[in-house]
Amino acid sequence: MIERLQWPSAFEASEFSLVGVSGGRDSVALLDLLVRSGLNNLIICHLNHQLRGNESDGDEDFVRQLANQYQLPIETSSMPVSQLAQQEKISLELAARHTRYQFFASCAAKHGANQLILGHHADDQAETILYNLMRGSAGLRGMSASSSTQQYGELTILRPMLDISREEIDQYIKKHHLPYREDSSNAEDFAVRNRIRNELMPLAKEIMGRDPRRSIIRAESMAVANQSWIDQHIQSLEIEDPQGRLFLPKLQQLDLPLLKRAIYLYLKKHQVAELNAKKIDECLQLVDPSQASKVNLSKGQFLRRKEKRLFIQASTD
């Protein structure tokens, strides 16, 4: 299975890498695979979410033992995620995500590491794709085998097992007699995700008479490849002027799907929040000089048309 790990071409095995290890079978298999692949500069990172009392503490002890066994450094942190969710009035999922990435960022800073390896696999991917599709975020899109986040400091997230199924991981665990924590829940596995895995997917499989996961993943790969090609193509058209404003005569030459995407990419690059299809359609009207010349965005900003350019202005300008 080692040879099926996906490493992006930019991956440098010589750098220090963080590995997220919950103690569950996925991350236990990941850690073992990485060590067997000859990666030595690993730092095990384990966050105790304090969601399951003694069980959570047991997970932490177990991961410490793993670190000892593989002779790798370990960083742990403990955070009452459900309290945080209540205090901040955000979902448990969001609170856990926020806490986790802050933790990873602090580990990265401490060890001068800039990449984090996570144990998401093909079944996680199919579930994520369906989840995103049904909640209307990002169309048909799952996780990337390699992605970057700047939100908590520069961090590249690698998911080398994204092409490997849960079944294959189980086989690997058995073959190598790896111990793991049975119920050690991946911190992302809250109610909705668990129900997609345990109820929706099995029902879909039964109805279709075959496992739909491969099809879902294949369709996503195609959609993502198309979108990414279109994004590169838009990039190559140089639609921004030297001051980084959208140049109207260039925008007006774009076909509709590209035009929408170009506006979306521009707003996203400038960290405009609460973007959705309706907002993009509103902004689209600015391309027509006979229409209104500004559209409200979130946080008191607006997108403005002036002198054949579109650009973002704060309301107080």
Place this chain on the structure above:
Amino acid sequence: MIERLQWPSAFEASEFSLVGVSGGRDSVALLDLLVRSGLNNLIICHLNHQLRGNESDGDEDFVRQLANQYQLPIETSSMPVSQLAQQEKISLELAARHTRYQFFASCAAKHGANQLILGHHADDQAETILYNLMRGSAGLRGMSASSSTQQYGELTILRPMLDISREEIDQYIKKHHLPYREDSSNAEDFAVRNRIRNELMPLAKEIMGRDPRRSIIRAESMAVANQSWIDQHIQSLEIEDPQGRLFLPKLQQLDLPLLKRAIYLYLKKHQVAELNAKKIDECLQLVDPSQASKVNLSKGQFLRRKEKRLFIQASTD
């Protein structure tokens, strides 16, 4: 609701149009909407699939009454679809589809009509998208508001209600006190489709805490718009030589997603059957002159590289 019917720009209301009417609420609402929209040149087409005995005959009688009431011509045909499926050893769905389109084609020929209006709505669309996604056909793709088929003679299929929900149709039926046949199953609604509608969608809605249909439809529109833009772009690159063969130096300039798609479109245009991602990947190797110069296709054909061209040859050539 009339104003929300989607008519493609090429739609000519003056031509004779066939309308598929099963007698169920969707097609009853469709027919009423069309008549209220001022369309007079309609021909009602009803196929009795003989799947539900007396019930099926009752549906036919009911649709005859509708035709009488609206004073429109009607064409009916009766075909034992399940017998056909057994004889031809094909699925009930495929048999019904085949029979239906043959019937529509014969109606079209008889009346000199070249368009067929069907009652598929937004809920059907969301279900079709999920169905196609899960069975791995065509990625994220549902039905088109306007599509053409040459398989049974030239026929344009229009689905003007594709943006209207089942709930809106129910409201319309109630408001206008339209009678309909309760269980008159749309001929496409066999076990799998029914289970997606009656089990999978409700479970997805419950898990997500919101109706996922709109999100699914929106994601599909985006994916289809992207794909169709890419297809047009490929078209504009003139990758075929005057003899209709793929010109290798042009192919070699394409980025991977476009190259794959270009090969797929070429094979599809030449009616090559049994196309899948694996076959396209095989054909891809022909673009590299250091690789083998032919790839087997279905039905004894192969794709061949010769003199900087790719083209299809029969094995006996």
